[in-house]
Amino acid sequence: MIRYCGYLLLLIFLIGCDEQQSTDREFKLSEEFKNYWYSGTAEITSYDLKQARYGEIRDGEAVLIFVTEDFLPKEQVKANAQNDKNISVLKLNSTKKFLTGIYPYSIMESTFFPLNGKEHALKVSASVQEWCGQVYMQLNNRNKFEITGHSYFQGEADQETKLEKVNLENELWTRLRLDHENLPVGEFKMIPSFEYLRLRHQPVKPYEAYAEYYTDEDLNIYSLEYPQLKRSLKIYFSRTFPYTIEKWEESSTSGFGENQKILTTRATKKQSIKTDYWNKNSNKNLPLREKLELN
Numbered sequence: 001m002i003r004y005c006g007y008l009l010l011l012i013f014l015i016g017c018d019e020q021q022s023t024d025r026e027f028k029l030s031e032e033f034k035n036y037w038y039s040g041t042a043e044i045t046s047y048d049l050k051q052a053r054y055g056e057i058r059d060g061e062a063v064l065i066f067v068t069e070d071f072l073p074k075e076q077v078k079a080n081a082q083n084d085k086n087i088s089v090l091k092l093n094s095t096k097k098f099l100t101g102i103y104p105y106s107i108m109e110s111t112f113f114p115l116n117g118k119e120h121a122l123k124v125s126a127s128v129q130e131w132c133g134q135v136y137m138q139l140n141n142r143n144k145f146e147i148t149g150h151s152y153f154q155g156e157a158d159q160e161t162k163l164e165k166v167n168l169e170n171e172l173w174t175r176l177r178l179d180h181e182n183l184p185v186g187e188f189k190m191i192p193s194f195e196y197l198r199l200r201h202q203p204v205k206p207y208e209a210y211a212e213y214y215t216d217e218d219l220n221i222y223s224l225e226y227p228q229l230k231r232s233l234k235i236y237f238s239r240t241f242p243y244t245i246e247k248w249e250e251s252s253t254s255g256f257g258e259n260q261k262i263l264t265t266r267a268t269k270k271q272s273i274k275t276d277y278w279n280k281n282s283n284k285n286l287p288l289r290e291k292l293e294l295n
Helices: 002-013 031-037 169-182 194-199 287-291
Strands: 042-053 056-072 087-100 103-114 123-130 133-141 145-151 158-163 186-191 207-216 219-226 231-238 245-254 261-275
Touching: 042 087, 042 245, 056 103, 056 169, 056 261, 087 169, 103 169, 103 194, 123 169, 123 194, 133 194, 169 186, 169 219, 169 231, 169 245, 261 287
Parallel strands: none
Antiparallel strands: 042 056, 042 261, 056 087, 087 103, 103 123, 123 133, 133 145, 145 158, 186 207, 207 219, 219 231, 231 245, 245 261
16 A cells, blocks of 8 residues: 555656656656756765675775756667657766776666656666776667677677566666655566676576665665575665665675685765766866765
8 A cells, every 4th residue: 555655646746747858748747856856967976885806895986977868769878959759867877996906997887767657777788897808788678678798708799688678776776766665675586787797797687586675764775685696785875855875785796716705895975966067077177076085
């Protein structure tokens, strides 16, 4: 009953539309939502990162960039101009940077989640770069999930697959900002994060998952487990709008052979700003990085 009421409230919340909503005119966004997400700025949050890799914990930085934008449904890319066929999305660009000994890692994942009441992200992409090479994955949500992958690793070079639509771990981060009361709970199938699948060289497919959603002190917590993968994820976010992500923890096996063990990656919020970062590309804008405490 609570979940049903939550869904009704979301529908009421989304009835109607402003000029930035393109074809999603039948939905309404509250003034609180529009003032925050349609202000012509992005939300940028920096995190202190303790990343598990090769059986050790590495110091690094993570950044989450949330922003709304118009999306072309056929080409599945950002629209350069407003059009009645555009779909409004909440986009998340998630980045990580850390060192493994002498060489650096750079990871980026992008998720485009529709604001028109659709069930799943319209597109997800991920890339991992380090001195040995780079890998890339992309999911396009069409009649099925169409997934392509490219890698320098033997056995992963160029792959294409189609999967039936299930929950995506990558879309959880945008869903909890929009509709946290209806996050998947209990037992279900989910495709793990693209970052995890590539770093651990796991098959791209749905895995059995179990999730809980609860509150601890001042934060909401979404807890996710994959029994087969021996992996868990906890996302901690604020209990009130705009439901900011305060920290997260991911535990899984790390290392190889006899050195393999369960380690926990942790990210803890440092600073957050709202800004039109795409217009802040001058040297005079470097102090904004200092405000975010980014090295």
